Amino acid sequence: MTSEPMPRRLFAEALGTAFLLAAVVGSGIMAERLSDGNVALALLCNALATGAMLVVLITIFGPVSGAHFNPAVSLSMALERRLAWPDLVPYVAAQVAGAILGVAVAHVMFDLPVLQLSATARSGPGQWLGEAVATFGLVLTIFGCIARAPKLTPAAVGLYILAAYWFTSSTSFANPAVTVARALTNSFAGIAPSDAPAFIAAQLAGAALGLAAARLLWRDA
Numbered sequence: 001m002t003s004e005p006m007p008r009r010l011f012a013e014a015l016g017t018a019f020l021l022a023a024v025v026g027s028g029i030m031a032e033r034l035s036d037g038n039v040a041l042a043l044l045c046n047a048l049a050t051g052a053m054l055v056v057l058i059t060i061f062g063p064v065s066g067a068h069f070n071p072a073v074s075l076s077m078a079l080e081r082r083l084a085w086p087d088l089v090p091y092v093a094a095q096v097a098g099a100i101l102g103v104a105v106a107h108v109m110f111d112l113p114v115l116q117l118s119a120t121a122r123s124g125p126g127q128w129l130g131e132a133v134a135t136f137g138l139v140l141t142i143f144g145c146i147a148r149a150p151k152l153t154p155a156a157v158g159l160y161i162l163a164a165y166w167f168t169s170s171t172s173f174a175n176p177a178v179t180v181a182r183a184l185t186n187s188f189a190g191i192a193p194s195d196a197p198a199f200i201a202a203q204l205a206g207a208a209l210g211l212a213a214a215r216l217l218w219r220d221a
Contacts, residue, residue: 004064010090012065014098016057020069021102021181023053028188029110042188043165051162058154070175071095072207076139079211099181118183118190122170130170131199132206137164138174139210147218176200
């Protein structure tokens with residue numbers, strides 16, 4: 001648990017999540033424009049940019065706020081007493097606000113309307129399971145690194161998300177704040193607002209299972 005003042009921690013969470021979403025949405029827009037209709041190539045570019053950005057953001061903001069950038073991660077940290085319960089709601093609020101800001105900045109950078117709603121349908125049991133698996137693995141990766149290899153956390157999380165873009169059916173949102181923000185972009189990275197609640201429910205379920213597995217594996221760490 002970091003000892004930095006709360007305003008500094010919240011600024012780090014908001015700014016970090018904003019950069020994360022700017023990377024997710026901005027790289028998706030750029031990839032779609034340059035890939036000439038090759039969706040696999042666009043997804044690869046999107047995944048590489050997101051994974052790389054996570055390595056940077058966790059490295060620079062981890063010592064300040066813990067670099068959660070994710071309400072599911074913050075909730076898991078609170079359940080493990082690594083984040084004080086009174087800090088949970090401010091952390092989540094900062095993450096969601098930062099995520100929405102990041103999407104808006106991406107739109108402005110690419111000369112798109114700031115206010116949008118996604119029309120991209122992402123639904124069904126396969127995609128819900130994909131989100132649960134993605135978030136399960138993310139939480140497991142984070143707590144495994146905390147227990148055994150804390151210095152490798154930035155690289156491990158970035159690489160995990162890069163891989164999860166490809167091995168999960170949902171392309172690994174794995175983050176409720178990201179899901180809310182991506183409902184506000186009608187671009188390559190978008191998700192229809194009506195599909196977002198089921199994704200978030202699957203993410204929270206996956207996080208709970210990931211935390212349970214981490215407790216079994218590393219309780220003595």
